[in-house]
Amino acid sequence: MHLGYIGSRIFPVWEALPKNQYGRLSPRAVRYMLHGYFAKERSWVIRGLAHHGYMPIVSEAQEIHIFQDKAPKLVHALLEAKKFGHGLAMGHIVSIVATLEKLVLAEAGAALVGVFTEHGDWDMIALDEASLHEAVRAYLAMIWKAHGSRGAALLPQSAASIRATGAGEIDACERDMVLNFVFGHRHLTNPFARRPYSFSAALSIVEALAREAETQHLATCHSMREDLAELDGQGTGYVSLRDFYSAGFAEPSSYLETIGALDDSRPGRPRVRIANYMEGPLNCMEANPYSSACCVGRCEALTSKLEDKLRAPSAEPHRIVTAVKHIVASEPVPERRSAALEQRLLDLAERGGGVVTIHGMLFAQWLHYMFPRDCPYPHVVHSPSILSLEYWRSLGLTAGARRLWHEKPDGGPQEATGLPEEEEEEELMHLWSNDEFLIVLDQKNPVVAHTWFTPTVPQMLGLVLIMVFAACGVLWHARQGSTAKL
Secondary structure (H helix, E strand, C coil), rough: CCCCHHHHHHHHHHHCCCCCCCCCCCCCHHHHHHHHHHHHHHCCCECCCCCCCCCCCCCCCHCCCHHHHHHHHHCCCCHHHHHHHHCCCCHHHHHHHHHHHHHCHHHHHHHHHHHCCCCCCCCCCCECCCHHHHHHHHHHHHHHHHHHHHHHHHHHHHHCCCCCCCHHHHEEEHHHHHHHHHCCCCHHHCCCCCCCHHHHHHHHHHHHHHHHHHHHHHHHHHHHHHHHHHCCCCCCCEEHHHHHHHCCCCCCCHHHHHHCCCCCCCCCCCCEEHHHHHHHHHCEEEEECEECCCCCCCCCHHHHHHHHHHHCCCECHHHHHHHHHCCCCCCCCCCHHHHHHHHHHHHHHHHCCCCEECHHHHHHHHHHHCCCCCCCCCCCCCCCCCCCCHHHHCCCCCCHHECCCCCCCCCCCCCCCCCHHHHHHHHHHHHCCCCECCCCCCCCCCCCCCCCCCHHHHHHHHHHHHHHHHHHHHHHCCCCCHHCCC
């Protein structure tokens, strides 16, 4: 993607984040930017870049799995930058985003290289239509084998309405995708001559497959969110655990509690937090070994718009209230809740010397109560791995078997999960936590100025060039890896 576009998307976030004494970002702030960009733009969660879970020690950019596997020189450059403690500038972060995006998108090509290598020199060979069908079918079979039954999640539902055996679904999916490609490019070919198909043609097909699978996954997320909203008639952002299970959801309560989706503060009346549940790892679809498409909520977009309005890491309460009301003018907050939350904002400002820090647990908590269906409650986890799909898969809890679709029981009305309006403010006071954690500051290793070293312009340009060269070498590394396996 064009560097200018990436820069325009992350610049408001850059301005809203606290800088170190060099006017650059700390490793935690860089991580926050990377996670937020891919969540908003792609609904991706990158392995090694999952939600921080409000932990003091989390992974950093150089620990992202795909960087370690595909771009070791970039990892070295990031480690060197961290060593001297000067942070990263805006241009560096744009380059990192572009590199990471290229690497993830190139994964489809890396797998396809292995298929084409069987036919000869992958970047030179030309296939007829029958061989193109065979190559795409082999690619899908490879995906299925690599992911086991989870490979079904990568097949568009239009071609795999019942995903059990694999073979029939692969054939149907492959046939649809190749024929769609051939039809879409018919005006570029001579209808009276046999057309050769290159690697780039097959790559276009599998990339379209990946896009369609992600689009359908997001549609599933939207449908699931609407189902839960129907159970939350009062707009509290909560659904009783009984109604949750009655509606066909089947995640165990231990999972819900661990990820922060279970609220058991009301004795005998456990509830599920809609926003926390939706952003849970079991609602992700593994797209490749390095990234997953997840049910990213509207809170990422709300936070981004708020950062764009404020352009500062902290602001006075009246500025925040004005910005929030402007962003969601069509969705007025109930008057009683709004008054209680404005008072909370004033309390936070008093604690912060007249301003409210917008990248911390307390403000995240405020956003949750202001937009309970969209913004998750800030839950502290014991380990960041708990928020990864791989962790729950290792325990045998998989996304494919967790939900019983379309088995909602007929019958009487559901139990109300909200509180009467006059009790809502009281509950807010009761549940409010005063614990604070600033998610974008390096709280373990604060920046230390080294008077004996100051990075020069050529050194900084060298870092950027390393990032660019890492991105350009993706397919070459993929080909070498595929050749080694043969």
